[in-house]
Amino acid sequence: MSTAINATCPGCKKVLKVPTQWVNQVIRCKFCNMAMQIKPNIPQPQSGAKTNPTRQPPQTPVVPPVPSAAGRNGVPPMPSVPPIPVNHAGSQSVTNQFGLTDVNYDSSYTSKYRKKKVNWVIPVVVLLFMGILGVVLVMAVPYLKDKLKEKDGDMAVVDGKGKPKDADQIDQNKDGNKGKGPGENKKKGDGAVSTSPFPRRALVVSIHNYLYANPTQYGLMVQGMKNIPAISKYLTNQMRVPANQIMHLSDAAKENPTPPTKSVVESTITEFLKSSRKQDHVMLVFVGHAVENDGQVYLAPIEGDLTDPTSLIPLVWLYKELDTCAAHQKILVLDVCRFSPTIGIERPGGQPMSAKMEEVIKAVPAGLQVITACSAEQRSMETDGEPLGVFLDGFVDALQKGVQGQIQRQGDNIPIDKLFEATVKNVDVLAEEQKFKQTPKMYGVFKDNGAEFDPSEPMPPKLAIAGFKPVSKEGIALVKSVLEEIGAPPVKASEIDNSIRLEYLPPIADKIIKEYAKVDGPETELQQNVKKARIELWVISSL
Numbered sequence: 001m002s003t004a005i006n007a008t009c010p011g012c013k014k015v016l017k018v019p020t021q022w023v024n025q026v027i028r029c030k031f032c033n034m035a036m037q038i039k040p041n042i043p044q045p046q047s048g049a050k051t052n053p054t055r056q057p058p059q060t061p062v063v064p065p066v067p068s069a070a071g072r073n074g075v076p077p078m079p080s081v082p083p084i085p086v087n088h089a090g091s092q093s094v095t096n097q098f099g100l101t102d103v104n105y106d107s108s109y110t111s112k113y114r115k116k117k118v119n120w121v122i123p124v125v126v127l128l129f130m131g132i133l134g135v136v137l138v139m140a141v142p143y144l145k146d147k148l149k150e151k152d153g154d155m156a157v158v159d160g161k162g163k164p165k166d167a168d169q170i171d172q173n174k175d176g177n178k179g180k181g182p183g184e185n186k187k188k189g190d191g192a193v194s195t196s197p198f199p200r201r202a203l204v205v206s207i208h209n210y211l212y213a214n215p216t217q218y219g220l221m222v223q224g225m226k227n228i229p230a231i232s233k234y235l236t237n238q239m240r241v242p243a244n245q246i247m248h249l250s251d252a253a254k255e256n257p258t259p260p261t262k263s264v265v266e267s268t269i270t271e272f273l274k275s276s277r278k279q280d281h282v283m284l285v286f287v288g289h290a291v292e293n294d295g296q297v298y299l300a301p302i303e304g305d306l307t308d309p310t311s312l313i314p315l316v317w318l319y320k321e322l323d324t325c326a327a328h329q330k331i332l333v334l335d336v337c338r339f340s341p342t343i344g345i346e347r348p349g350g351q352p353m354s355a356k357m358e359e360v361i362k363a364v365p366a367g368l369q370v371i372t373a374c375s376a377e378q379r380s381m382e383t384d385g386e387p388l389g390v391f392l393d394g395f396v397d398a399l400q401k402g403v404q405g406q407i408q409r410q411g412d413n414i415p416i417d418k419l420f421e422a423t424v425k426n427v428d429v430l431a432e433e434q435k436f437k438q439t440p441k442m443y444g445v446f447k448d449n450g451a452e453f454d455p456s457e458p459m460p461p462k463l464a465i466a467g468f469k470p471v472s473k474e475g476i477a478l479v480k481s482v483l484e485e486i487g488a489p490p491v492k493a494s495e496i497d498n499s500i501r502l503e504y505l506p507p508i509a510d511k512i513i514k515e516y517a518k519v520d521g522p523e524t525e526l527q528q529n530v531k532k533a534r535i536e537l538w539v540i541s542s543l
Helices: 121-150 229-237 262-274 315-324 355-362 390-401 416-433 473-486 510-518 525-541
Strands: 004-008 015-019 026-028 035-037 155-158 194-197 200-206 246-250 281-287 290-293 296-299 329-335 368-372 441-443
Touching (some): 200 229, 200 262, 229 246, 246 262, 290 355, 296 315, 315 329, 355 368, 355 441, 368 416, 473 510
Parallel strands (some): 200 246, 200 281, 281 329, 329 368
Antiparallel strands (some): 026 035, 155 194
């Protein structure tokens, strides 16, 4: 049995029994896992005794005899120590009869007696972040309150006098708002809280599948893409137009598509303007073709013949209707002279705006603000990248972003000046990228009629299409037969389907249906030529 010596762990200060053959070797304490090296204990001189490194005093005590193999210091030489066995994988560690930890033991934790370093970086960063966040929240509270009020849809909180509770005075803005409050609330009692819709209304008229004119594009009905319905969407979400006070009249409307014939367009516009109150802010958007004839400008309904003024809508009539409208603010947006280089000119329409047309449009009645998609000698371009049209693409983008840094109040004007400014910037970028010129214009100045916001006044009736007569079964059958007889492929290939669709066509009078049914007999020369031309067109288009 090998001898052992006592050693004290410098970490936990506990006494260990160490085999003599482990002297000068690195071991670990079985209590605290601290690594240490056991060295032989060399006798030290007694306290207070004088020493002489070169000469031993005569009073030195007699040293006991040591074995003859002792070294210079009188310490027996250490026996050779065999190497510590390596604990290979799958083998057991060497038996430790003294209960000491093997030197090859890899501890996964540090000694509980060893002082740990405290990492202050993470707590300091967290505290700093929380402090900054607190400051930001404190500063943002007023802004968040205003935003929450703004996000209440088309509703706003007003006090007993009809003014926003957080606004004592509204500064004058570019739209002509004179800085007055939204108006006097007729409800009695100071501090009374009332919620009311914004007094705003909008009518969007878009015509696409013309019978005798070039088709106009509707935009892509794909998630995230811009299209005609996006105008109504952002007028509601960003401009606070109540959902029941906005309508889209179109042969390609997302909901309730209706052929926008002359009678339907005129009747719907008339009802829209007549039903508007003095405190209302109204916007009318027209998307389609326009033509100048003998010094007059006409808007084209779906069945309009651009060479026949009697089938068109005179602009002078529309200006008169807008002039007699009692609304507080009146806006007209004209996206006319539309042209697609991809589709080309298959039918009439799409010519540049003439100088005379621009001159007539500029003669706006007092108090009416008019926006046009382009200027004289220009077109309102429809491109492959912006099938909705470059102007409407920029206009929808401006509506979507809204007016930054301005909280809209119920008595405020529609910020048409800022919307127009943003639209022009968007159009300039798109036009420059595609190397063409298109400059939207704005005419007219807002005129205050003295009306103020009054939440006690009943809202106008829900907008509805007027003057529309459903198509009869006989008319549908007749149109189907005609389409089968004259249907032909487009002159230019396009990914957009511009073919005539039955549900987009205007209704046919019963008298015409009966007269057409009486016609019978052999094919005429015209019918034979039409059939021959159809065959040739289909063959060419399939190559």
